[in-house]
Amino acid sequence: MVKVVVNGIGTIGKRVAEAVNKQDDMELYGLSEVSAGQGLITLLSPEGELHGTDLYASNDKGLEQLQEDGMHVEGLLEDQMDEVDIVVDATPPGVDEMNKENLYEPHDVKAIFQGGAADDIAEVKFNADANYEKARGEDFVKVVSCNTTSLSRTMSAVDEAFGVNEAVASLVRRAGDIPQDGRGPVNSTIPVTEVPSHHGPDVQAVMPELDIKTLAVKVPVTYGHVHMVNAELEEELSEEDVLEAFENQPRVNLIEADEGFDSTGKVHEQMRDLGRKRADMQEAGVWKETVTVDDRTVYWIHMVHQESIVVPENVDAIRSMFDMEGKEASIAETNKSMEIM
Structure with a gap:
C-alpha cells in the first residue's frame, strides 16, 4: 500500500486527493497546505468527501496560518516524510521547486508535479497512454498539462x-x-x-x-x-x-x-x-x-475539461513510479475506481 500525500489543495489537488482515496492499492496519508481555501474547508467539513483526513502544514508559516484560519492541523509535513512514500505536488510554479529542494529530495521521497511546473523539475514528462513505462522507478515525474x-x-x-x-x-x-x-x-x-x-x-x-x-x-x-x-x-x-x-x-x-x-x-x-x-x-x-x-x-x-483531465494521469503515474501495475491494468483500475466511461 503506497502512502500518498497531496500538497496543494486547489483545482487539481483536491481532485487528485479524492481519486487517490478511491484506490485499493494506495492510502491517502494526508493533505498539506499553507492556508485554508474554500476547497480545503469544504473537503474536510463533516459533509466533505475527505472528512477525517489528516491535514499538515507545508511550512512553519503555513502552520500558523492554518491554525489562525481555524483548521485542525496535525503538524508539519516535514515531520511526516519518513512515513510517506510519495507526494503529489499541486502547488503553484516556483513553490513546487522549493518543495522539491527542501522537502522531497532531502528526505528521499518521490514526487509528482503538475503541468505548470518548470520543465527541468523532472526528467520524465508523463502521459499514461503515450509513455507509461518511462516513469518506472523514477523519483520525480511531471504530469503534463x-x-x-x-x-x-x-x-x-x-x-x-x-x-x-x-x-x-x-x-x-x-x-x-x-x-x-x-x-x-x-x-x-x-x-x-x-x-x-x-x-x-x-x-x-x-x-x-x-x-x-x-x-x-x-x-x-x-x-x-x-x-x-x-x-x-x-x-x-x-x-x-x-x-x-x-x-x-x-x-x-x-x-x-x-x-x-x-x-x-x-x-x-x-x-x-x-x-x-x-x-x-x-x-x-x-x-x-x-x-x-x-x-x-x-x-x-x-x-x-481543463480541471479534471489530468487527475487519472496522476494516479497512473504513482503506479508506474512504484512498478505496481502494467499500463493497461493501471488505466483500467483507475478508470473503474473513478467511473470513467
Whole structure:
C-alpha cells in the first residue's frame, strides 16, 4: 500500500486527493497546505468527501496560518516524510521547486508535479497512454498539462494505429476555471503570438518523434478548451478506422453532435445529468462528426475539461513510479475506481 500525500489543495489537488482515496492499492496519508481555501474547508467539513483526513502544514508559516484560519492541523509535513512514500505536488510554479529542494529530495521521497511546473523539475514528462513505462522507478515525474494530455491521448491513438508524419493543432483555450472570477479576457480573444505555442513542444516531451505544430488563442469561457487538429498519416485509411482507434483509447470519449451535444456547454450539462461530480469529464471528448479523412490526412475536433483531465494521469503515474501495475491494468483500475466511461 503506497502512502500518498497531496500538497496543494486547489483545482487539481483536491481532485487528485479524492481519486487517490478511491484506490485499493494506495492510502491517502494526508493533505498539506499553507492556508485554508474554500476547497480545503469544504473537503474536510463533516459533509466533505475527505472528512477525517489528516491535514499538515507545508511550512512553519503555513502552520500558523492554518491554525489562525481555524483548521485542525496535525503538524508539519516535514515531520511526516519518513512515513510517506510519495507526494503529489499541486502547488503553484516556483513553490513546487522549493518543495522539491527542501522537502522531497532531502528526505528521499518521490514526487509528482503538475503541468505548470518548470520543465527541468523532472526528467520524465508523463502521459499514461503515450509513455507509461518511462516513469518506472523514477523519483520525480511531471504530469503534463490538460491540453498536452488531450493531444497526447488522441495523437498516440492515431500514431500507434497508423503512424503520423506531421500534425497541426489549433487550440481555443478557456480564460479561467469556474471559480476564477477575477481572470479575463472579457469580450475579447487573445492570440498566443509565439508560433508554435508551447503546447507542441510539450507534446514532444511525451512523444519525442512526433512532428507537431500548435497555435492557440484564449477566449472568455470557463468550461473547456477546444482543439482543431489535422494530421498527415503514413498510410491511407477510412474515417471508420480513425473512429475505431479513438474508441479503443480508454480515455477518449466520442461525442455526438447529432444527439444534441454540439457545444462545450451542452457537454457540460451532459456531465451534470450523468451525475459526474463537479461536472468533471476526465476523458478527451472527440466530436464524432468532425472526424474526416482526405487521402492520408485526418481531421478532428476535441474538447478538454481543463480541471479534471489530468487527475487519472496522476494516479497512473504513482503506479508506474512504484512498478505496481502494467499500463493497461493501471488505466483500467483507475478508470473503474473513478467511473470513467
